Amino acid sequence: MPLVRIVEGPFQPWALLAELEPELGLRPGGFGATAVFTGTMRDFNEGDGVTAMTLEHYPGMTERHLERIIDEACGRFDILDALIVHRVGPIAPGETIVLTAVWSAHRRAAFEANRFLMEELKHRAPFWKKEALADGSARWVEQNTPG
Secondary structure: OOEEEEEEOOOOHHHHHHHHHHHHOOOOOOOOEEEEEEEEOOOEEOOEEEEEEEEEEOOOHHHHHHHHHHHHHHHHOOOOEEEEEEEEEEEOOOOEEEEEEEEEOOHHHHHHHHHHHHHHHHHHOOEEEEEEEOOOOEEEOOOOOOO
């Protein structure tokens, strides 16, 4: 079953990964590769300074979208399991926004599946970003930056 977590407040990706890995039932020696991606908030976007961001989502719907993305990755790549952890609420520059991880027997599948998770998440997951700019104004982010 796909492991998806939506979290409010800062999290430490490596500690959270160690905490969640046992929930997947992966045994030591049962996989040869783990590909991990963490995304953090930048203090700039589209040429402007950014001092904060708020990420909004629809509870329930967002998790289902992320679970479908993991299901697609499991069907498309030779992987054992995957997880997505995504932050919502107020976020400061330097804080982790997203953690994805994929386990497989071999590195190629893990790398390719993890890239698939992030690309699909960025294009399909229902999150809305509002940036607080350094000049005191705010704006909704209309599109994601290219990979």
